[in-house]
Amino acid sequence: MLEVRNLVKHFGGVRAVDGLDFKIQQGEVFGLIGPNGSGKSTTVNLVCGVFAPTDGEILLDGVDLGAVAPHRRVDTGVARTFQNIRLFGELTVWQNLWVAWRDNPGHEQGWVSNWFGRSPARRQEIQQLLEFSGLGDKADHLAGNLAFGEQRRLELARAMAAKPKLILLDEPAAGMNSAEVKDLCKRVLAMKEMGITVLLVEHVMELVMNVTDRITVLNFGKPIAQGTPVEIQNNQIVQEAYFGSSDNAQGGAS
Amino acid sequence: MTYLLGIFQTIGVHTLLGLSAYLLLLTGQLSLAQVGFFAIGAYVSGILTVIFTWHIFPALAIGAFTAGFFAFLVGFPALRVKGLMLVVATISFSEIVRLFFFNLSWRVNVNGLEVGPDSTQGFREIRYFAANGWEQIHIVGLIWFVVMVVMVGLWWLDRVRAGAVLRAVGTDELAAQSSGINLTMVKVAAMTGGGVIAGIGGGLFAHSTTYVDHHTFVILLATFAVSYPIIGGLRSVMGTLLAVIFIQGVIVEGLRFMGDYRNLIFGLLIILVMNLRPQGLLDGHLLEDMKKLLGRLTKGEKADA
Numbered sequence: 001m002l003e004v005r006n007l008v009k010h011f012g013g014v015r016a017v018d019g020l021d022f023k024i025q026q027g028e029v030f031g032l033i034g035p036n037g038s039g040k041s042t043t044v045n046l047v048c049g050v051f052a053p054t055d056g057e058i059l060l061d062g063v064d065l066g067a068v069a070p071h072r073r074v075d076t077g078v079a080r081t082f083q084n085i086r087l088f089g090e091l092t093v094w095q096n097l098w099v100a101w102r103d104n105p106g107h108e109q110g111w112v113s114n115w116f117g118r119s120p121a122r123r124q125e126i127q128q129l130l131e132f133s134g135l136g137d138k139a140d141h142l143a144g145n146l147a148f149g150e151q152r153r154l155e156l157a158r159a160m161a162a163k164p165k166l167i168l169l170d171e172p173a174a175g176m177n178s179a180e181v182k183d184l185c186k187r188v189l190a191m192k193e194m195g196i197t198v199l200l201v202e203h204v205m206e207l208v209m210n211v212t213d214r215i216t217v218l219n220f221g222k223p224i225a226q227g228t229p230v231e232i233q234n235n236q237i238v239q240e241a242y243f244g245s246s247d248n249a250q251g252g253a254s
Numbered sequence: 255m256t257y258l259l260g261i262f263q264t265i266g267v268h269t270l271l272g273l274s275a276y277l278l279l280l281t282g283q284l285s286l287a288q289v290g291f292f293a294i295g296a297y298v299s300g301i302l303t304v305i306f307t308w309h310i311f312p313a314l315a316i317g318a319f320t321a322g323f324f325a326f327l328v329g330f331p332a333l334r335v336k337g338l339m340l341v342v343a344t345i346s347f348s349e350i351v352r353l354f355f356f357n358l359s360w361r362v363n364v365n366g367l368e369v370g371p372d373s374t375q376g377f378r379e380i381r382y383f384a385a386n387g388w389e390q391i392h393i394v395g396l397i398w399f400v401v402m403v404v405m406v407g408l409w410w411l412d413r414v415r416a417g418a419v420l421r422a423v424g425t426d427e428l429a430a431q432s433s434g435i436n437l438t439m440v441k442v443a444a445m446t447g448g449g450v451i452a453g454i455g456g457g458l459f460a461h462s463t464t465y466v467d468h469h470t471f472v473i474l475l476a477t478f479a480v481s482y483p484i485i486g487g488l489r490s491v492m493g494t495l496l497a498v499i500f501i502q503g504v505i506v507e508g509l510r511f512m513g514d515y516r517n518l519i520f521g522l523l524i525i526l527v528m529n530l531r532p533q534g535l536l537d538g539h540l541l542e543d544m545k546k547l548l549g550r551l552t553k554g555e556k557a558d559a
Contacts, residue, residue: 048432074434086429088422090538095418100433115416142538162434 001026001197002047002166007056009042009221016042018221020056024166029188029198031208031229034218035242040201041083043218044168047199048080049073060166074102077165081155081172089144093135093154096143097126100161126161132190133157149180156187166197173204185210209233217241259390263462265502266397270455271475272482272494273404274448279483280417281444282424283336287328287344289476290351291321291449295456296466297355297371303382303461304369305362310382310461318453324351325449329442348476356468376467380460397458401495404451408491420444424488452479481520485527487534489541496536 002024009017017039024030032040045051047058049070058065060076068076079100088096103114103122113119130136133153138146143154152172159167169188173181181204188211191198202208208215209229217225217232219241225232232238274288299317302308332343359373371377383393411417422430423440431437460466482501486493501520509516531537 050428050432069436071431071434071436074432080432082429082432086426088418088425088429090425091418091421096422098415099418099422099430099435101415102434115419116414118414158433 001061002199003057003059004043004047005057005059007043007046007058008054009039009046009051010054015221017046017053020218020221020223022216022223022226024197024199025213027192027195027197028213029192029200029211031212031215032199032201032218033203033205033208033215033232034224038218039221040218041170042221044080044170044199044201047078047168074100074162074164078168079159079162079164079166080168081152081159081170083170083174085148085151085155087143087146087151087155087158089142091143092140093130093143093146094126094139096154096158097129097161100158101126102162129157129161133187148175149183152176152180152184153187160191160196164196166199167191168199168201170201171203172200173202173207176204178206181206256390259394261503261507262394263390263397265498266394266401267455267459267462268478268482268502269401269495269498270404270451270458271479272486272498273401273408273491274450274452274455275479276483276488276491276494277408277420277448277451278441278444279480279488280420280424281441282427283333283441283444284341284480285332285344285445285448286341286473286476286480287325287332287347287445288448288452288479289471289473290328290344290348291325291452292456292459292475292479293348293351293355293466293471294321294324295453296460296470297358297377297456298453299457300377300380300460300466301360301370304377304380305360305364307364310386313382314454314457317457318450321453321456322446322450325452326442326446329445330438333438333441333445345473345476348471348473352468352471355471374467376465376469377460378465380464380466382461384464393462397462400454400458404454405491405495481524483534485524485535487531487536489533489538490536493534493536497534500535 004020004022007017007020020039020043022030032043034040042051046053047065049065049068053066060078063076065073065076065078088099091099101122127136127139130139133156135150135154135157138150143151146154156172173184176184185207188198188200188207200208200212212229215227215229215232216223217238224241225235225238227235271288271292274291275285278285295317298320299313302313302316303310328347332340332347335343355371357373358371360370361368361372362370367379369379411420419430419435419440422433423435423437427437478501482497483494485501486495486497505516505519505523509519527535
């Protein structure tokens with residue numbers, strides 16, 4: 001469903017992403033891993049339109065996202081979370097979801113009801129999403145006052161509020177303890193059950209290895225390996241990229 | 255009594271100015287263009303009642319509409335920049351408007367009297383109220399009716415999705431954009447709304463003082479406009495009203511014996527608020543406490559009854 005072709009992004013002389021290709025199938029959880037600075041977050045930002053690519057194409061179900069304005073990409077079906085949590089801290093939990101809410105993606109909603117309406121159906125659906133996220137009793141709390149784990153869950157819920165086909169998770173497990181990571185595993189798999197395709201950028205291997213169907217490993221902006229979690233774990237090149245090569249190892253990392 | 259009504263008049267007009275800046279501050283944009291919109295509202299509605307002898311209400315409406323229209327036009331280029339650059343861009347706009355009216359000479363003979371804007375001499379004889387038998391109490395009543403309508407409107411806005419979206423943009427533009435919000439559209443809409451509010455305030459001001467000239471519309475007035483919501487806090491429209499009452503009622507009127515030294519106190523006040531209460535006088539915590547207190551009081555009354 002998401003196809004990235006020869007994606008390139010240069011920041012001055014830095015080649016953050018340097019010829020990246022991958023395809024994500026409908027309904028799968030796709031992992032994008034790699035050492036720090038390998039271009040994972042830049043890839044997410046390119047897909048969301050935070051940056052314009054230097055070269056290459058990003059296609060979502062055949063539609064070239066390059067021609068879609070950043071704020072319109074939600075309506076084509078792409079939502080995201082951020083590496084550093086970015087909630088609307090002065091708004092309530094409920095309002096955070098209300099802002100991002102889409103009644104029926106792909107169909108234009110009535111202008112008045114969208115901006116000023118409070119239909120009971122919408123209220124009920126938002127409340128359901130809050131219950132799903134374990135925030136059902138926190139609807140009227142200010143988002144900025146939530147505990148760290150709750151803020152992560154709210155950000156995930158906000159991405160789901162737009163009813164996307166594809167969710168990009170940018171290091172959702174950063175700073176989480178083991179119990180929270182286990183909870184997150186369940187949530188990602190639940191999203192998959194709901195038919196949402198997931199692109200997961202993550203360092204926490206406990207999450208990556210348990211939920212992904214396929215993984216692409218990046219190093220210096222280039223893909224160095226692709227495969228199932230088990231294949232990636234046993235891949236020589238990946239181990240060298242992460243841990244460096246020993247003197248005896250065959251074939252240097254560079 | 256006249257003196258007191260005069261203060262009410264000033265507080266009402268300044269509240270409209272403050273609320274126009276408040277609306278745009280919700281989206282995180284600091285604009286000094288409000289005084290430009292205020293001037294457009296004042297001159298346009300004044301010209302309509304004086305030269306074209308319109309009734310006051312359509313004149314005020316057209317003045318507000320024109321100010322809103324210019325806010326809309328200015329919004330697109332101005333809101334592409336942020337922070338200091340937006341301040342510079344909006345100061346430029348206000349100065350252009352001021353200098354335009356400074357040079358505007360449109361003298362017309364109406365009923366044997368030559369009236370209209372007279373460039374450097376200012377725009378005199380905006381005497382609709384006096385000519386139509388309005389007393390000062392009526393004028394103050396009209397101003398405060400408009401203030402109430404605008405305040406209720408902004409209060410209501412905070413209870414619908416549009417208000418949440420404004421605040422979302424003000425909190426985190428990147429997250430708002432990623433949630434599918436068109437930042438330019440939201441900011442220009444807030445700018446336009448602010449222009450309409452400032453424009454109607456300008457019209458009321460021109461007619462209640464009967465005389466405006468370019469000195470009225472200097473940048474100092476724009477700094478007042480943004481300082482009301484900043485001092486009052488952005489949690490509630492009441493904050494802006496309280497700040498206007500405090501600054502115009504207490505500092506400007508109450509300390510009149512201090513002359514121009516009052517401006518020092520005004521500057522000091524802004525620095526103090528920035529440091530001691532960065533969220534404004536009426537911040538979220540205070541509002542929560544007040545709600546609780548109100549809840550307790552009403553419960554107490556019920557228990558008594």
